[in-house]
Amino acid sequence: MHRPTLPPLRRWLPHYLGLLLGLGLLLSLAAWQDYRQAGGQQHWEPFLWEFSSVAWVGPLALLIHLTIGRMRDLAWPWLLLGALGFNLLHVSGMFALRFAVYSLLDQPYQPDPLPDLLLYEGAKDLVSFGLIVGISRGIWAVQQANLQAQELERTRRELAEAKLARLSEQVQPHFLFNSLNLIAEVMHQDVERADRLLCDLAQLLRQSLAAQERGLHRLEDELALVTPFLHLMQTRFGAERLQVQIDVSPEARACMLPALLLLAPVENVIKHDVARHQGRVQVQLSARRVLDRLHIQLDNDGVDQPPPVDGGLGLRNLRERLAAHYGDLARVDFGPADRGMRLRLELPASRDLA
Incomplete structure (x- = not known):
């Protein structure tokens, strides 16, 4: 039985990028509302915060999806290790991107205190990691089921073709032998x-x-x-x-x-x-x-x-x-x-x- 693989990039990458863009805009607009109510003056900041997060969640989600597709069994130790790695890569990459943009704009950036930051981002990343794993397993399961259905249909078709070939081959020898027998009778006359x-x-x-x-x-x-x-x-x-x-x-x-x-x-x-x-x-x-x-x-x-x-x-x-x-x-x-x-x-x- 063949294992499912990722479809060609041209089939899914534009849709995936569109999904990330839509998710970033949705989160940014929600954060922008809270930012305005809190008296924020730099209206671009909520968009930077959310898009810097989505920009790292996107490739990390693909990495998780590929890893799950290669693993036959997802044991709890591997899941916990994956959640920790996802959190570290996401937080470090997200804040590195934010600090870089603020530095280019010559703007000060003061994140929340580290304990609060780790607790807040850790809780969000745990939920995000769980959702990504669940969705990924569902996608692979559907692809595996489709692959099994295709192989079953191919096997059924090959068996039917083999049966038809056998039945067709039965016709010609039967016809040939009877025809030769008839001709053999004429041969002596x-x-x-x-x-x-x-x-x-x-x-x-x-x-x-x-x-x-x-x-x-x-x-x-x-x-x-x-x-x-x-x-x-x-x-x-x-x-x-x-x-x-x-x-x-x-x-x-x-x-x-x-x-x-x-x-x-x-x-x-x-x-x-x-x-x-x-x-x-x-x-x-x-x-x-x-x-x-x-x-x-x-x-x-x-x-x-x-x-x-x-x-x-x-x-x-x-x-x-x-x-x-x-x-x-x-x-x-x-x-x-x-x-x-x-x-x-x-x-x-x-x-x-x-």
Whole structure:
């Protein structure tokens, strides 16, 4: 855990000097009222007295603040020693400044008797020292709490990013292995056709790697991955057996979503439906933006025996990725529809790239 430090001078020094100036003026005006009532004639004297005190309290308060920030524990002996040192430095510096100004102005200066002076200034300095210590500890405590909150947020974000990376990495090998298995079947029947499929697959893998590095991209970019994959599978199974319909509005195409989000569900349609049945299967992918929500729907029909409603690992991966990105703002529904299955996704319709 890092310890808090002082912010850059330009951020706090002007405010601190303004605070000292305001404090000096406030004390000076109060002392000036008493000075006038007592019959004083040199109206600048109350201002010199108070500003000579503030001029030393200012740097001493900073020194105390820095010392407290470096100390883990403030034991009573250290506090008493600090209070004594604060009093000695404050009184000696304050009166040295006063005597210097009076000497320059060629004016006499007669302070109170030493016992009264030490008692009066000692009591004030003890109170001032206590206030400075209390305020300083409060400032450091707030800074430490903010630092801990920032580190906690950074840790949470890093964990979320690591989880998303793990979930994203699960998609590509699964998709790759199933695609290679499909191509391997064609290899024994039509070598040229299998070669074309391998070229298309290589291009698709390059695009998916680039998408995975981005993390988030537009639905338009996701379709640029899904569409070639569907064409690849149509080449494998034939356009009559696998029919594809994509209907996505321009507003939906501009919305952001996690990269490779739809590739796994589409791949599962091929794996569970087309590859296991001899009949015609129609895959329909549609998306609309409704107000601030993006609605995506993936349908497949023509399947006599649809897959289990739980959807397996692919659906769990999908749910976890959406939960990691959007929390409770995303919704996933999966279940039977007509003679096939329907996957519905609903998530925030964001256009931000960050």
